[in-house]
Amino acid sequence: MTSIIEKRLSLHQRLAEQEQENRALKSQNTQLQALATLGSATCMIAHEINNLLTPLTTYAALAVQNPDDAALAKKVLDKTVRNCKRASRIMQSMLAMANGQDRQQESARVRAMVDEVFTCLCRDFAKDSIVVQTSIPEDLQVDCVPIQMEQVLMNLVLNARDAMLPGGGILKIVAGEDGDQVSITVSDTGRGIPPEHLPDIFRPFFTTKTQKDRPAGSNSGSGVGLAFCRRIVDAHQGQIDVASQPGKGSSFTIRLPRKPSHDRL
Numbered sequence: 190m191t192s193i194i195e196k197r198l199s200l201h202q203r204l205a206e207q208e209q210e211n212r213a214l215k216s217q218n219t220q221l222q223a224l225a226t227l228g229s230a231t232c233m234i235a236h237e238i239n240n241l242l243t244p245l246t247t248y249a250a251l252a253v254q255n256p257d258d259a260a261l262a263k264k265v266l267d268k269t270v271r272n273c274k275r276a277s278r279i280m281q282s283m284l285a286m287a288n289g290q291d292r293q294q295e296s297a298r299v300r301a302m303v304d305e306v307f308t309c310l311c312r313d314f315a316k317d318s319i320v321v322q323t324s325i326p327e328d329l330q331v332d333c334v335p336i337q338m339e340q341v342l343m344n345l346v347l348n349a350r351d352a353m354l355p356g357g358g359i360l361k362i363v364a365g366e367d368g369d370q371v372s373i374t375v376s377d378t379g380r381g382i383p384p385e386h387l388p389d390i391f392r393p394f395f396t397t398k399t400q401k402d403r404p405a406g407s408n409s410g411s412g413v414g415l416a417f418c419r420r421i422v423d424a425h426q427g428q429i430d431v432a433s434q435p436g437k438g439s440s441f442t443i444r445l446p447r448k449p450s451h452d453r454l
C-alpha cells in the first residue's frame with residue numbers, strides 16, 4: 190500500500206518537474222525564434238542598404254574623377270541625400286516588420302514606384318547594352334508599403350540586369366489589373382534559370398553568382414534578394430512566381446490584391 194502511494198507521489202513530482210522543464214523550453218524557444226527573426230531581418234536590411242550604396246559609390250567615384258564637373262557633383266550629392274534617406278526608411282520598415290508591428294499601407298502608383306527604382310540605381314542601363322521597356326498604365330495603383338515594394342522591384346531589376354551581362358538584352362516591366370489583383374512582371378532576355386535551380390532560388394543564401402558575373406564595384410551574390418522579395422510579397426498577401434527558359438530569359442510576376450483584407454505588414 191505504502192509503496193503504491195510512494196510511487197504515485199514520485200510520479201506526480203516527476204510530472205511537475207517535466208511541466209516546469211516544458212515551460213522553460215517553450216520560453217527559450219520563443220526567445221530563439223525572436224532572435225532568428227531579428228537575424229534574418231538584419232541580414233535583409235544589410236542587403237537592401239547595400240543595393241542602395243553600391244550604385245552610389247560608383248556614381249560618387251565618377252564625380253571624384255571629374256572634379257571640375259560641378260553639375261555632376263550636384264547630381265551625386267542629390268542622389269546621396271535621397272538614397273541615405275531611403276536607407277533609413279528601409280531600416281525602420283524592416284525592423285518594424287521584424288517586431289511584428291503594423292505598417293500602414295497606402296495607395297501607390299505602380300509607375301512612380303518603378304521610376305523611383307531606376308532613379309535610385311543611378312545607372313544608365315544603355316551603357317550595359319540593356320534596353321528598358323515599360324508598359325504600365327499611368328493611373329495603375331496598388332495598396333502596399335511603397336518603400337518595401339520598391340525594394341522588391343529593385344531586386345528583380347538587379348537580377349534581370351545581372352542575367353543579361355555582359356552581352357545586354359531587353360528588360361521589360363509590364364503591369365496591369367488582373368481581376369481583383371494587380372500584376373507586375375519583370376522579364377529579361379538573359380541566361381535563364383536551369384530547371385534544377387528553380388526550387389531553390391527563393392531560399393535564403395542560394396546564389397549562383399560569383400564576382401565575375403557582377404558589374405565592377407559590386408559584390409558577388411549573397412542569395413538574399415529573392416528571399417527578401419518573397420517575404421515582402423507574402424506579407425502583402427500576394428504571390429511571386431517565376432517562369433524561365435535557359436538561354437532565353439526569365440520573368441518574375443508579382444500579384445498583389447488591389448485592396449488587401451488587412452494591412453498587417
Ligand SMILES: Nc1ncnc2c1ncn2[C@@H]1O[C@H](COP(=O)(O)OP(=O)(O)OP(=O)(O)O)[C@@H](O)[C@H]1O
Nearest residue numbers: 348349352381390396397398410411412413414415
Ligand atoms: N532574372 C534572373 N535570371 C537568371 N537567374 C536568376 C534571375 N533571378 C534570380 N536568378 C537566380 O536565382 C539566384 C538567387 O537570386 P537572389 O536575388 O536571391 O540572389 P543573388 O542575386 O544571387 O544575390 P543577391 O543577394 O545579391 O541578390 C541567383 O543567384 C540566380 O542563380
Ligand SMILES: [Mg+2]
Nearest residue numbers: 344348414415
Ligand atoms: Mg539578387
